[in-house]
Amino acid sequence: MTQADQHLFDRAVEQMEQRWPDAPEAVAAAAYLDDGSVLTGVSLDNFNAAMNLCAETGPICEAYSRGRRIVASICVSREAGRDGFTVLSPCGACQERLAIWGPAVEVGVYDPSSPSYWSSRPLLEVNPYYWAAAFAEGDVWPSTAQHAS
Numbered sequence: 001m002t003q004a005d006q007h008l009f010d011r012a013v014e015q016m017e018q019r020w021p022d023a024p025e026a027v028a029a030a031a032y033l034d035d036g037s038v039l040t041g042v043s044l045d046n047f048n049a050a051m052n053l054c055a056e057t058g059p060i061c062e063a064y065s066r067g068r069r070i071v072a073s074i075c076v077s078r079e080a081g082r083d084g085f086t087v088l089s090p091c092g093a094c095q096e097r098l099a100i101w102g103p104a105v106e107v108g109v110y111d112p113s114s115p116s117y118w119s120s121r122p123l124l125e126v127n128p129y130y131w132a133a134a135f136a137e138g139d140v141w142p143s144t145a146q147h148a149s
């Protein structure tokens with residue numbers, strides 16, 4: 001089981017620092033694919049905030065375009081007035097997007113009980129009452145094929 005780990009965290013931070021080295025606030029994400037490679041991305045910010053996209057969106061679309069599976073994902077933010085970086089749990093929309101690849105996808109979550117303030121959890125644990133489970137055809141989660149249909 002591939003988890004969201006320190007390497008993935010570091011790749012997200014690298015992406016953030018490459019794109020926005022001096023911004024007081026920034027967000028970036030990194031994801032492991034099923035072949036072990038890593039995709040990274042940043043949030044898309046727009047004057048019209050309704051058009052913004054989460055940092056996970058780029059890696060999710062790229063993985064889907066390549067026909068690969070995301071097996072783990074992490075989103076990291078830099079907040080003004082706060083030292084270091086904060087792992088942001090995936091928002092509901094990103095949980096929904098990652099659900100394509102099943103309940104075992106590991107995601108970095110904000111976790112104050114951890115010394116690092118984050119841990120890796122499977123989507124099923126993050127979203128135990130996933131709405132589409134009602135369409136899982138005897139499984140705990142709809143298949144990737146069902147998501148794509």
Ligand SMILES: [Zn+2]
Pocket residue numbers: 054055056090091092093094095
């Ligand atoms: Zn999101």
